[in-house]
Structure formats: structure tokens, C-alpha cells
Amino acid sequence: MQIRGRVLGEDRASTVEVQDGKIRRIDRSRPAEGALGDESLVIAPAFIDVQVNGVAGRNVNTANVTAEEIAAIPPHLHGSGTTMFCPTLTTGSAEQMTRSLKAIAEACRDPKMAHAIPGIHVEGPYISSEDGPRGAHVLQYVRDPDWDEFRRFQEAAEGRIKILTLAPERDGAIPFIEKVAQSGVIVSLGHTGAQPAHIEAAVKAGARMSTHLGNAAHAQLPRHPNYIWEQLAKDELWMGFIADGHHLPPAVVKCFVRAKGLERSVLVSDAVSLAGMPPGRYAGEAIFGLGDPREVDVSPEGKISLAGTPYLAGAGLLIHRCVQNIPRFCGLPLSDAIRMASHNPARLLGIQDQAGSVEVGRSADLTLLRWDVDQKTLKVEATLVQGEVVYKAER
Ligand SMILES: [Zn+2]
Incomplete structure (x- = not known):
């Protein structure tokens, strides 16, 4: 599974690849076909x-x-x-x-x-x-x-x-x-x-x-x-x-x-x-x-x-x-x-090696966020537990 967005703290969009419940790769160049999310979203640790x-x-x-x-x-x-x-x-x-x-x-x-x-x-x-x-x-x-x-x-x-x-x-x-x-x-x-x-x-x-x-x-x-x-x-x-x-x-x-x-x-x-x-x-x-x-x-x-x-x-x-x-x-x-x-x-x-950051090898517990920097409003668009989508906001 692939997730597209700006990894928290980064300016450019990346594609985060998830396999077997973990973050397997973070690709900073390649746009992804059919990925969850888009470049307007922030990919954050859940x-x-x-x-x-x-x-x-x-x-x-x-x-x-x-x-x-x-x-x-x-x-x-x-x-x-x-x-x-x-x-x-x-x-x-x-x-x-x-x-x-x-x-x-x-x-x-x-x-x-x-x-x-x-x-x-x-x-x-x-x-x-x-x-x-x-x-x-x-x-x-x-x-x-x-x-x-x-x-x-x-x-x-x-x-x-x-x-x-x-x-x-x-x-x-x-x-x-x-x-x-x-x-x-x-x-x-x-x-x-x-x-x-x-x-x-x-x-x-x-x-x-x-x-x-x-x-x-x-x-x-x-x-x-x-x-x-x-x-x-x-x-x-x-x-x-x-x-x-x-x-x-x-x-x-x-x-x-x-x-x-x-x-x-x-x-x-x-x-x-x-x-x-x-x-x-x-x-x-x-x-x-x-x-x-x-x-x-x-x-x-x-x-x-x-x-x-x-x-x-x-x-x-x-x-x-x-x-x-x-x-x-x-x-x-x-x-x-x-x-x-x-x-x-x-x-x-004491679980920072497993969770709490978007890094290769960590559990794919992620949340996709829409952040309006002017209004300072935060919306949760999707949430994943161990790579599985468990929440998606209604459109
Ligand atoms: Zn109390």
C-alpha cells in the first residue's frame, strides 16, 4: 500500500510505502498512482x-x-x-x-x-x-x-x-x-x-x-x-x-x-x-x-x-x-x-523504536491530516493502524 502526502516536517511530497504493517520505504521523488492521500495532506505519526x-x-x-x-x-x-x-x-x-x-x-x-x-x-x-x-x-x-x-x-x-x-x-x-x-x-x-x-x-x-x-x-x-x-x-x-x-x-x-x-x-x-x-x-x-x-x-x-x-x-x-x-x-x-x-x-x-514517527521500520500507525495554516484548523482525513485503513473522513 502507498500513501501520498508531505511527511510531517518536510516541504515536499513523498510516497510512503507500507508492507506487513510497517513503513517499508519513503520515496521523496516518485508520485504514486492510486495512492491514498495527495500532496495537500500531511502524513503524521498517529x-x-x-x-x-x-x-x-x-x-x-x-x-x-x-x-x-x-x-x-x-x-x-x-x-x-x-x-x-x-x-x-x-x-x-x-x-x-x-x-x-x-x-x-x-x-x-x-x-x-x-x-x-x-x-x-x-x-x-x-x-x-x-x-x-x-x-x-x-x-x-x-x-x-x-x-x-x-x-x-x-x-x-x-x-x-x-x-x-x-x-x-x-x-x-x-x-x-x-x-x-x-x-x-x-x-x-x-x-x-x-x-x-x-x-x-x-x-x-x-x-x-x-x-x-x-x-x-x-x-x-x-x-x-x-x-x-x-x-x-x-x-x-x-x-x-x-x-x-x-x-x-x-x-x-x-x-x-x-x-x-x-x-x-x-x-x-x-x-x-x-x-x-x-x-x-x-x-x-x-x-x-x-x-x-x-x-x-x-x-x-x-x-x-x-x-x-x-x-x-x-x-x-x-x-x-x-x-x-x-x-x-x-x-x-x-x-x-x-x-x-x-x-x-x-x-x-519507551516504544519510540516502534511508533511515534514516520520512519522506515516503524509501525505504519499513521494519520493523514489536512492543516489550514491560516485558519489553524486541523482535520483528520484518514487513520491507519499497522498499515490498515481504519478511518476515512466523509467527503
Ligand atoms: Zn485526573
């Missing part, structure tokens, strides 16, 4: 989203989650150019979290799902109990770090947990971070009200990332020091951030990206099951699980908040919308924005 709770009514955290439910998620991400994602568990009972982990592990016995899921992100339950930092996580199940419980989680997940988000100020968190980091899992700081000393100690213990930096925070903070500045200044910490236009104002996105630099910035959607659903008020069960009495509002712009509060309950836009916002908010070229959603998450997860 996006890798390390924080996805659900989409289009499918939910990683629901009580009746099954392997089939997990397997139904990827097709809803393909339209955003995303081919790999980390299903993201939020705080729940040990039983609920174990059920979700087992369902994901079972889904991954299908090689296609194992390809789509480079790792699981467990967000909680070892997070802050305070309103604000806790965000929409259920207070009842928030708890102190427990190594034995985490090992049981990892066992249920058949070793697939790759990212753990926690609050380093919880009792026992620092020695716990050391063990988790040594086991090869990326420890990410999030849903935290940490003091600077906690952040310092967490980084020394091996924490490597901040989860949706600037969100799940107190509505008001001391101007300095505070946990946002401290994390921004720590070069050891990569930054996961949500540039959907609702979670962080454009000026904050710009400052964050400048502080962290292009190499350590990772766009995430944090999409929840109501992402892609029509605007309106919904039962919170759709996001938080059966029996949760809270309600959630979905705005026409895709903002999802706890009804009657200023607290966001997750995100309603997928990662291509965050990619589109980076040139708008930061004045950076599209290639830099895409790097934050493909190459950087691949590097974070």
Missing part, C-alpha cells in the same frame, strides 16, 4: 494518548466493564488520529479497579488490542482527599499508598500498568514511589496538594511525570511557592497536559510548554465516556460508575463539569483538538504540536 477514561459511552471504570467494552474503544479514537491509548482507571474500590484491570488484560490477549494499548494508566486511589486536588474522584475510595495492593493490581493487569498517578504527600508515599519506579512503572504526580518538599522527595524517589498539570488543583493557591511552580521547575518531570481550551487558558498552556520545553511535553485528552456525546445533563454514573448520584453537564463546546460546580469532570474533546490548539496558543508549528501527541508519548512509554 497519536498516542496516555490518558483515556472512555469515549462515546464506553467507560474503562464502569462496574460492568468487560473485555468487549474495552475493545469497543479504539474505533471511537481513530477519527481523532489516535491509534494507541492508555486506558485510565480512576479511584475506586479494590474490587472495581481489579475488575477493570482484568477486563483490559483480557482484551489485550487479542494482538490488535495489545498493539492499541501500550500500557494502562492507573490514576488514584493514592491521591489527595482534599476538595480541589481530588477533582471528581470519589472521596470514599481515596487512600494511602499500599504496595501489596498495587502488586495485586499489577498482577490483575498481567503486568500492563505503565503509569501510576499519585499524591506524594500521602502517608508512606515516598518509599512507595521508590518501589513502584524500580518496578518499571512511571510514577506521575497528580491530584495532589503537595508542599515543595514532597515534590522534591518524590522526584528523588523516581517520580518522572506530572498528570494533567494545572488541573485537579485548589481553586486558590499561594502565589508562590506552590505545587504548580514546583512541578514546572523540575526538569525531571515530564508534563501531561490538557490543551482542549477548557482545562487551561491559552496563556497557561503557552507558559507551561515554554517552561517544560518541547521534549518533556505530552498532550493528553483525559477523555471520559461522555466525550463525543450531545450537549446536556447526564447521570454521573456514565463517568463515575453505577450508583453514583452526581450529575454531569456536557456543554456545546465539549466542556464536561460536575453539575452546579466549577469542577471539571474530565474532558469531552479528543487529542486532535488539543494538537490543533498548540499552534493557536503557543505560536508553535504543527510539527511541534504533533510531536507532543506522538513521538513524546512514545518516548515516555
